[in-house]
Amino acid sequence: MNYQGSRGHQAALFNSAIRLSMVALLFVASAMTALAQSPEIRQAFRYYDIEQPSKMIPALEKAAAQGEDQYYLGLGHIMAGNLDKALEIFEKRIAADKKDPLPVAGKGHVLVLQGKANEGKTLLQQAADMNRKKTAAQWEAVGRGYLADSKFLLDAISALENGKALDNGDREIHLLLGDAFLQQNRGGESVSSYERASSADPKWAKPLHKIARVYQRARNTELVIEYLQRAVEADPQYAPAWKELGEQYYLQKQPKMAVEAYEKYLGITETPGDARFQLAFFYFMAKDYSKANEIFQEVLNNRDASATALKFYAFSLIEQGKDDVARQTLEQFFQKATPEEVKPSDYSQYAKLLLKMNEDSLANVALEHGIALDTAMEAMDLRELNAETYRKRKKFEEAAQAYEQLVATKKAIESQPSAYDYFWMGYSYFLSDQYHKADTAFTAVAEQQPKSPLGYLWAAKARVQIDSTGEQGLAVPMYEQYLERALADNNNIEKEKRNIIEAYDYLGQYALHHKDNIAEATSYFKKILELDPKNERAQDFMNTVRELNNPTRGKGR
Numbered sequence: 279m280n281y282q283g284s285r286g287h288q289a290a291l292f293n294s295a296i297r298l299s300m301v302a303l304l305f306v307a308s309a310m311t312a313l314a315q316s317p318e319i320r321q322a323f324r325y326y327d328i329e330q331p332s333k334m335i336p337a338l339e340k341a342a343a344q345g346e347d348q349y350y351l352g353l354g355h356i357m358a359g360n361l362d363k364a365l366e367i368f369e370k371r372i373a374a375d376k377k378d379p380l381p382v383a384g385k386g387h388v389l390v391l392q393g394k395a396n397e398g399k400t401l402l403q404q405a406a407d408m409n410r411k412k413t414a415a416q417w418e419a420v421g422r423g424y425l426a427d428s429k430f431l432l433d434a435i436s437a438l439e440n441g442k443a444l445d446n447g448d449r450e451i452h453l454l455l456g457d458a459f460l461q462q463n464r465g466g467e468s469v470s471s472y473e474r475a476s477s478a479d480p481k482w483a484k485p486l487h488k489i490a491r492v493y494q495r496a497r498n499t500e501l502v503i504e505y506l507q508r509a510v511e512a513d514p515q516y517a518p519a520w521k522e523l524g525e526q527y528y529l530q531k532q533p534k535m536a537v538e539a540y541e542k543y544l545g546i547t548e549t550p551g552d553a554r555f556q557l558a559f560f561y562f563m564a565k566d567y568s569k570a571n572e573i574f575q576e577v578l579n580n581r582d583a584s585a586t587a588l589k590f591y592a593f594s595l596i597e598q599g600k601d602d603v604a605r606q607t608l609e610q611f612f613q614k615a616t617p618e619e620v621k622p623s624d625y626s627q628y629a630k631l632l633l634k635m636n637e638d639s640l641a642n643v644a645l646e647h648g649i650a651l652d653t654a655m656e657a658m659d660l661r662e663l664n665a666e667t668y669r670k671r672k673k674f675e676e677a678a679q680a681y682e683q684l685v686a687t688k689k690a691i692e693s694q695p696s697a698y699d700y701f702w703m704g705y706s707y708f709l710s711d712q713y714h715k716a717d718t719a720f721t722a723v724a725e726q727q728p729k730s731p732l733g734y735l736w737a738a739k740a741r742v743q744i745d746s747t748g749e750q751g752l753a754v755p756m757y758e759q760y761l762e763r764a765l766a767d768n769n770n771i772e773k774e775k776r777n778i779i780e781a782y783d784y785l786g787q788y789a790l791h792h793k794d795n796i797a798e799a800t801s802y803f804k805k806i807l808e809l810d811p812k813n814e815r816a817q818d819f820m821n822t823v824r825e826l827n828n829p830t831r832g833k834g835r
Contacts, residue, residue: 315450316341319350326357327484329517329547334358349380349419353387361388379408379416387423395427402430406437414448417441421454425461434458449478453485465492476512483509483516490522502526510542517546521553524560533563555587562594570594577607585615589624596627601635622648622657629663638671655687669706678706678715697726697733708740716740724759731770734760735777742784751788757781775809782806783815796823 315323322337338346338354348371355364365388371381386401402423405416417440424434435458441451456471469492475485490505503526509519524539540557544550554573561570574591577583588611595604608628612620625648632641645664652660665680681703685695704719717740724733738756745752761781764774771778786802789795800823806816 315350316346318344319346322350322354323357324513326354327518328513328515329549331358332548347378347380349378349384352381352384353422356384356387356391361391364388377409379405380419382408383416383419383423387419387426390423390426390430395429398423398427399430399433402433402437412440412444414441414445414451417444418448418451418454421451421458425454425458428461431458431461446474447478449475449482449485452478453488456485456488460488460492465496468492481512483513483519486512487516487519487522490519499526499530503530515546517543520546524556528560528563531563533560533565536560537564537566552584555584558587558594559590562590562597565597567594567597571598585611585619588614593627596631601631605631605635620651622652622660624648625651626657626660626663629660629667633667638667642667642671642673642676649683655691658684658688658693661687665702665706669702672709674706674710678703678710678712681706695722697723697730700726701732701736704736704740708736708743711743713740713743717744724756729763731760731763731774731777734763735781738781738784748784748788749792751792753784754788757784771809779806779809779813786816786819790819796826 318337318341322334322341325331325333325337334354335351335358338351342348342351348367352364352367352371355361355367365385368381368385368388371378372385375381382401383405386398386405389395389398389401392398402420405423406412406420409416417437421434421437421441424430424437435455438451438455438458441448442455445451452471452475456468456475459465459468459471469489472485472489472492476482476489486505486509490502490509493501493505503523506519506523506526509516510523520539520543524536524543527533527536527539537557537560540553540560544553544557547553554576558570558573561567561573571591571594574587574594577587577591588607592604592607592611595601595607605628608624608631611624612628625644629641629644629648632638632644642664645660645667648657648660649664661680661684665677665684668674668677668680681699685699685703688695688699700719700722704716704723707713707716707719717737720733720737720740722733724730724737727733734756738753738760741752741756742748758781761778764770764778764781782802782805786799786806789802790799799819803816803819806813807820810816
């Protein structure tokens with residue numbers, strides 16, 4: 279054997295082994311820094327993220343008792359808002375180990391949150407300077423502390439970038455960088471950082487939820503929903519994403535999906551707040567009134583319940599036909615609500631309920647309240663219902679004024695009033711003996727619907743009242759135009775017979791008494807007898823005409 283060759287071969291093998299060992303050690307070191315938060319610590323903080331905060335501190339205390347860094351227990355108390363307790367933990371840890379930068383950073387974090395920004399920053403700088411060989415966890419703790427005050431934002435980014443350079447696989451560093459970039463309105467970089475955090479831990483829903491919120495700021499609803507769905511796929515227990523999914527589905531008018539999301543949210547969270555009432559709104563939108571009312575029923579037993587909850591409870595009761603309770607609940611709403619909380623449409627619903635209960639006069643009062651609130655002049659249904667209710671109550675003066683207001687409002691917002699609006703306005707004026715205004719309204723009907731006989735007929739009726747002696751013949755052109763349209767359709771003649779006879783009679787009387795034109799009058803009365811052979815006025819006229827044309831009949835008698 280060649281000794282020299284053998285020794286060279288052994289040296290090569292030795293060097294190779296050394297390199298492999300170094301790679302292995304580097305891998306282990308990288309893995310340890312990437313998992314600076316152990317699975318137990320991550321699980322403890324996850325409780326906070328999924329809105330089960332009561333489980334976080336016990337889990338962190340258990341982990342600390344098993345040897346986990348006390349810094350994370352202090353951080354948990356910061357998250358829970360127990361700053362004094364967090365400070366106590368950090369100071370005890372500093373006293374025990376003056377070389378550990380994490381509790382120093384933790385104490386600086388607390389001081390910044392307590393408004394002692396300069397003292398806090400001094401400690402954070404001290405934590406950053408500790409130890410020749412820095413760790414990603416050290417930079418992460420320092421960056422987190424700086425993020426507690428927006429004026430230290432650049433310091434936070436610098437620290438976190440240092441941590442990222444040491445360990446590009448630390449999910450927390452990427453998440454905190456995303457938060458920092460978002461504070462600078464650097465949305466694209468923020469999303470990229472959150473994506474890296476998600477890639478570092480695919481089962482972590484938090485960065486996906488944060489991306490959804492970035493897109494929510496950009497009003498990109500499609501991507502908001504996509505990332506919220508990805509968040510709950512990554513972690514089906516991630517409560518905040520279920521809640522926001524429910525709200526997004528609600529806004530997209532998908533109430534059944536909103537209900538499903540909110541039910542899942544409420545099955546997870548310990549801190550539902552007003553979410554149960556929100557679920558009741560979703561049940562209402564999904565037309566599941568029984569389930570909605572089970573929740574809304576709590577409104578009556580809860581002094582702190584919002585006025586809006588009372589309102590929707592009433593609306594849900596209306597849908598179930600429980601009118602008496604609905605009325606009482608709506609009246610409680612009006613008493614409790616601030617002026618800003620009451621909408622014109624609330625009075626519309628109340629008025630419709632009162633009409634259903636035959637409280638027509640109170641309905642008009644409610645509608646007037648709603649109209650007074652409608653400064654944007656958008657709630658036309660209020661004005662229409664108000665006018666219609668007055669008319670049906672035979673309060674024609676009030677109805678006329680209400681229709682006048684309706685027409686004026688439509689004109690003000692550049693919306694053309696309908697022939698229907700003008701007709702009922704004219705009708706109300708007519709029955710309140712305001713014939714000139716009635717004529718104007720009916721003429722507007724004729725202008726809007728020139729092929730219909732209706733406007734011409736009623737304009738003629740109004741002019742008959744204005745020109746009561748008939749001397750001016752004001753109604754003549756309107757009756758003539760009415761007849762032209764009424765007679766154009768043979769199928770319409772029988773239906774319009776009474777009005778056609780009225781028109782012929784007026785024209786005949788005018789021809790006889792004001793034009794002295796017996797022949798013309800005769801032609802009109804003959805047409806009346808063709809439609810109604812027993813018409814007494816036409817018969818009398820024709821008899822008179824025959825007597826005038828045959829004077830010998832009188833001598834023979």
